[in-house]
Structure formats: C-alpha cells, structure tokens
Amino acid sequence: MHLTVYTDYTLPVMMYLALKYPDGGVATIDEIAGVYGISRNHLTKIIHELSQVGLIETTRGRAGGTRLAQLGHLNVLFYAWVLQGRADLALRSADAAVGLLVTLVTIIAGRVTPMFTANAVPGYAFRRWSAIKALAVPLPLLAFAYNALGASAWLVGSAAGATAVVHGIRLAGWRSWQVGRRPILAILHAAYAWVPLSFAPLALSALGFVPHSIALHALAVGLLGGAIIAMITRTALGHTSRGLVAGSTYCLLLPRDRRRYSARFRPVARE
DSSP states (O other): OOOOOHHHHHHHHHHHHHHGGTTTSSOOHHHHHHTOOOHHHHHHHHHHHHHTSSSSSEEEEETTTTSSSSSHHHHHHHHHHHTOOHHHHHHHHHHHHHHHHHHHHHHHHHHHHHHHHHSSSSTTOOOOOOOHHHHTTTHHHHHHHHHHOOHHHHHHHHHHHHHHHHHHHHHHHHGGGGGEEEEHHHHHHHHTTHHHHHHHHHHHHTTTTHHHHHHHHHHIIIHHHHHHHHHHHHHHHHHHOOOOOOGGGGGHHHHHHHHHHHHTOOOOOOO
C-alpha cells in the first residue's frame, strides 16, 4: 500500500512541535528531518503546507525555525487563566485547542482513510458528495468557535448538531463495512466514527441534557487517541519495511473507549 510523504509525516511533525513548546517551541527543518529520517526537501513541502493553513508558524534568521501557531497560544492562555482563577475561561481555551486538533484530524482522515482503504480492499468503492466535502471542515471549526466564545446554547447546539450529521453522512459514504477483517484499516474508520459520536453530545450538552465532559472525552480519547494510534502504527510498520498488518487485538482499544463513553452518558439534573 502506498503511503504519501505528506500524510505519513504531518501528524508526527505536529506532535514533535507540541513536545518542543515548553522549551520555546522552535524547531529547525534539519532537526525534524533528523528525528524522522525524512529528506529535507520533502519536509520543506510539509512545513509549507501546514503553514499555509495556519497550523504552524515559520520564522527566518539565526534564531528562526518552525513552531506551533494557534495551539501554542491557546496553551499559554489556558495556564494564564488558571493562574488568574478563571477556570471557566481556561476550559474555553482547552475547548478551542481540542477543536483545532479535531479539525486537523478530520482534514487528514478525509484524505487518507478512503485512499488507504481503496488501495487495500479489492473492488472497494466509496461515495463523496461535494456539499458534504464543503461543510466537513468549516462546521467543526464553527461549533468549537461558538463553544469557546460562550455563544448561545442555540448557536452551539445547531453548529455541533450539523457537524454530527455531516460527518455521519461522510462516514456512511466510506462504506466501512467493506473493510472486513483488516484491523489496521478498521481502526481508521472506527476512530473517525467518533466525530459524529462526539458532536452529537456536544450539541446535547449545550442544551443542558448531558455533561459537557462527554463530548470532550469522546473527542480527546476516541477520535484523537484512535487517529494517533492508527497513524503511528502505519508509520512504524511502513518505515521499518514491515507489512501493514495488525493483530485482531489491535482494535480492542476503541471498544474500551466506547464503554467509558457509554458509562458517562447520563442525564444531568436540571432545575
């Protein structure tokens, strides 16, 4: 199965920059290239793509390099609000950071999941709709922006509900049942299923029906955790010249997360 350099290294590069943030956050292209064993030319293209969408910043000069953009600033805001005793605003900063990460994952997953599946499953075909594609990225950004800014419950609920519907339709078009017994592909589809499973309770929490923590737990542990595990596994196997095959126990991580998700899905008391 062919892995593109862009999709293979985008997430690890972002993770590396996140680890560098406490030390100032700046990493050079040569430094990252050395860590992952990727050519400087390929990495330069990846850095350019990420900077174009505003996920990272690049500076020139002797002290220049690459660093996280919005995520780093939101991290600083989180601790600044905590030190000022404003837990409510700190949580909004955390919500915004999760929203940016979720958006990044939906962009990457939207490109690689159907492609990887088509390369591995004979006769696999998926459906895509131009309207769904056009709404897939703006809607989650809008939902998290409303949520982080403390907008009205109606605005948050509407945007989050629409996001759940759009991404549920997108996932249905991928026809995940055709994956069969291929755990390394199944986890990509299963992780993406957390998008509608997360935004639906986000909409309900805005209206006061369920705790807000359910949505954040599903997004952080289910979607982000599942996507990271899936992509890191592919990277490790692919770049050690081993077959892209995982054991049947590989996907047991996600049922565990679903049990936690279900256990926390209890109505909150309303006055």
